[in-house]
């Protein structure tokens with residue numbers, strides 16, 4: 001009997017998790033943000049970058065989000081001393097929404113602009129005090 005409620009909860013979670021794809025085109029590398037929690041594999045990605053994995057609360061990047069990338073690119077909403085552009089592979093804020101001809105200068109996203117990280121042993125890792133809210137295992141893409 002406990003299985004049906006669990007299935008219902010997972011259906012809601014999946015429905016909410018995939019309900020933000022309309023924002024992906026407004027941020028460079030939005031679907032390729034490496035999962036920076038401890039123990040993450042090289043191909044694991046954050047499912048979303050504007051919300052904490054609890055689905056409802058926006059993280060600092062989500063709280064400062066704008067559909068105009070030029071407004072938010074130079075900001076550092078998670079206060080880890082890297083701008084959103086630096087974290088998402090557009091350090092000079094050159095990317096333009098839907099202009100595919102400008103995408104060649106992008107580098108790979110290295111970290112999440114909404115979650116503070118530090119550089120440890122060659123990669124970015126979520127700060128320890130944020131791992132409880134930022135690192136539940138079920139909210140990553142492979």
Ligand SMILES: [Ca+2]
Nearest residue numbers: 112115116117
């Ligand atoms: Ca960050």
